[in-house]
Amino acid sequence: MASENMQTLHVELGDRRYPIFIGSDLNPQTLLEPYIKGKQVMIVTNTTIEKLYLQHYVDAVSALGKTVATCVLDDGEKYKDIEHLNLIFDALLEAGFNRDCTVLALGGGVIGDMAGFASACFQRGVYFIQVPTTLLSQVDSSVGGKTGINHPLGKNMIGAFKQPQVVLADMSQLKTLPPRELSAGLAEVIKYALLGDADFLVWLEQNMDGLIAGDATLLAEAVYRSCAHKARIVANDEKEQGERALLNLGHTFGHAIESYLGYGVWLHGEAVATGMVMAADLSCRMGWISDEDLQRTKKIIQRANLPVACPAIPLDEFLAYMSHDKKVLNGQLRLILMKKMGQAVITKDFDVEFMKQAILANQLSA
Amino acid sequence: MASENMQTLHVELGDRRYPIFIGSDLNPQTLLEPYIKGKQVMIVTNTTIEKLYLQHYVDAVSALGKTVATCVLDDGEKYKDIEHLNLIFDALLEAGFNRDCTVLALGGGVIGDMAGFASACFQRGVYFIQVPTTLLSQVDSSVGGKTGINHPLGKNMIGAFKQPQVVLADMSQLKTLPPRELSAGLAEVIKYALLGDADFLVWLEQNMDGLIAGDATLLAEAVYRSCAHKARIVANDEKEQGERALLNLGHTFGHAIESYLGYGVWLHGEAVATGMVMAADLSCRMGWISDEDLQRTKKIIQRANLPVACPAIPLDEFLAYMSHDKKVLNGQLRLILMKKMGQAVITKDFDVEFMKQAILANQLSA
Known part of the structure; x- marks a missing residue:
């Protein structure tokens, strides 16, 4: 039934x-x-x-x-x-x-x-x-x-x-899911809003308190909308030749955090959350989104009880872990960045110095 | 060039x-x-x-x-x-x-x-x-x-x-290939003749001495004809839902021999050679090929310096290893047998007693 x-x-x-x-x-x-x-x-x-x-x-x-x-x-x-x-x-x-x-x-x-x-x-x-x-x-x-x-x-x-x-x-x-893991899941939900659906971001801002409280109807709606986004992207690009890479928003930075800390110290969603902040920060430095947009990104991540900064990681090690990530094509780093709120792009046209600044700006002091 | x-x-x-x-x-x-x-x-x-x-x-x-x-x-x-x-x-x-x-x-x-x-x-x-x-x-x-x-x-x-x-x-x-390995390769060449090409069997009977001696032109022709057969079958049935299983002629018996003896004691081609003899023997007992056909099968295998009998293996162990083979579907053993020379079929309609006899008849005395 x-x-x-x-x-x-x-x-x-x-x-x-x-x-x-x-x-x-x-x-x-x-x-x-x-x-x-x-x-x-x-x-x-x-x-x-x-x-x-x-x-x-x-x-x-x-x-x-x-x-x-x-x-x-x-x-x-x-x-x-x-x-x-x-x-x-x-x-x-x-x-x-x-x-x-x-x-x-x-x-x-x-x-x-x-x-x-x-x-x-x-x-x-x-x-x-x-x-x-x-x-x-x-x-x-x-x-x-x-x-x-x-x-x-x-x-x-x-x-x-x-x-x-x-x-x-x-x-x-x-x-029965620990609250920390519920938040980690919300990181990926927020990702779908940031990468492709500004309306969904507004919905999340309206309903974050209920989601965090475990409201089953709201959670079902968030899962449905997230899966629908992903299903549409995957149907267009099953083997990740192009558009599907958008789903990696926050992941290249996030993988570096996870790898440096050791698998399992941070949850995947937590690393992605801080990774999205770094991606938004770099997008802001590139002049693609406003400082207000960056603050809005941090705010929704914080309201989901997720970290917006990672522990201090030496920059050279952070970059080495990033280049081990699969999103590296022929040695040229491509990142998923935000052209505007609710619209991500796959690009290698970013300023490497800005990238380093975005990483360092979102680390806790050593 | x-x-x-x-x-x-x-x-x-x-x-x-x-x-x-x-x-x-x-x-x-x-x-x-x-x-x-x-x-x-x-x-x-x-x-x-x-x-x-x-x-x-x-x-x-x-x-x-x-x-x-x-x-x-x-x-x-x-x-x-x-x-x-x-x-x-x-x-x-x-x-x-x-x-x-x-x-x-x-x-x-x-x-x-x-x-x-x-x-x-x-x-x-x-x-x-x-x-x-x-x-x-x-x-x-x-x-x-x-x-x-x-x-x-x-x-x-x-x-x-x-x-x-x-x-x-x-x-x-x-x-630079050891003669034993050249023979093991010829087992698979013979397989293509037995399963689908009676003319190729005649060609092999005419040219086996040159093949064993390493004649490059004859070997290239044998490789071409074998690959062409396999390519045609695979193009029709890439994921082995049907016809492709024909390529396993001799393999279910052969896998049991290899598994019992321990991987690497017999070469794969050697086990397949004796496996094909067992398959031909069972096909003969079923009345599908003549005793003359069975002897012809053994003869071409022997001329390739391949074994037509395996060491004594207790029947229950032999059968247990056969049933671990992938060609088992929902617990019902299917075998590749010869309906006539140059024409194999995938079937579970065989007499299990005849199968046991075919296994035992082609083992060396303990």
Whole structure:
């Protein structure tokens, strides 16, 4: 039985078109049934989500007559590595699963990335279903098909493009999400407003208090609008040849912060938040947005309880980490900057000195 | 400067169409130039090929003005694992390579599978070029896009479909190939005759002595005809939903032999050779081919200096290894068998007792 208030968004990717169901108290048995092709389902989750929701999904999938196995990984970005990926392969092979099986990711972005990548590689590709349990993964990982793992020399350096059969985004599961992680998810929501939708930015300014308080109806609306933006961009540019790079607003700076601090010290959304401030600051120095726009950007980020400055990081190290980022093409750094509020561009035409100033201006004193 | 006798075969895969250049003393600088897109080339090879041909390719690619880095792996199927795959990622990241780089596989099937899989996953996909240096990899791995690594519980269980930009198959490099490996390559050549081309079988019967002696013109013709067969099948069925499974003639039995003996004890082609005998034997017991056809199959395999029987393997273990093979769909074993000489079929309609007899009849006494 579908929730009364459930919204459905279709990601248009030709023969890999799939739906995202967004609502509260969704019924996984009914919603997943048409999308599980074979008889075997491997549910991949982490030790935190295992205690909260694993049995609910094991029961739902078992009730469909499927063989269910589970793989529970350690919880955290620092485990998004090749060794933990291999544990999923071990579980699939020990369960005797075949080319017709489904891997279901039950968790946040780390679980989605790892389970998705495993589903892309196991037997050269099996089916994949996503049940994102954090706001960040609901708005970010459930559209786009990017999966992968980290390497000691860089984030998400190893991976695949893999589209799911279906995504369930259940707002009820956000009740158990720590406030810090809810804020981290809001960073990506704000990103969609800043990069392409000035009206959405106004909506966020009107509703930020309710979002922070966990209002399920407001959160569902924020997830729907964010996913709709991403779905439109991804449909135009699935393999990130062009427009899709806009989604990396704040990410090149953010990756440098995350890499320097060590994966998992700051949440991804927190690093992206400060990264967006740096991008806005550079855009302001370039004369593309006003100082008022920069302050407005900082304000909405602060109201989401997100950091607008990072710890002091030596500039040379910050720049070295930025150049390891994937958004580097043939050694020429391209950044996502703001031409105006609600309109980002991909550009290498910026002043490098201004970039350094923007980085230093948004660090805490050492 | 292209060799006078060079033949070119195009693998028709729409926007992923690519050429295979087949000949002797090919000029890599001229032939590769149009197919290297970015500025960085990682040549992946093994310790054996490193001594013979690495410098030649480093020089050729450097002469094109590219940045060249190398990654030399241990030589052997037993190293086709996740740890050695990770060494390629280490090399790519330590060299600071970006999304626009090319991974060039210089070696046999193991190097092609690992370098190809690494190119599919590094930064979610970079460019890939193949220079297969064994007969087996020239006829088998250079068409089809199957890449991957082994897992302790099964061969090629983790991988991706990844098409190269171009393949260079140089017969001159077969002069340094050990005779046992030349024979292993001929197993796959014979496979194409048995599964789909009775005329090619006659040609092989006429020319087997010259092939075994390493005649470059005959070898080039055998590679061309084998690749043409495979290219036609793959173009029809890239992701192995149907017809492509025919290419696995002998492989389900062969995988069981390889798995039981331990990877690398028998060469892949040797296991496939005996596997094809078992498939022919079962086809004969089913009444589809005559006893004369079975003897003819064994004869051409023996003339290629390949084994027609494997060591004694307990039947239950043999069957357990067969069922780990990927050709198992929802627990129902499908085999590639011969409906007549030069015509294979994918079927689960065979007598299981006959299958057991065919396995046992082609084992050496314990």
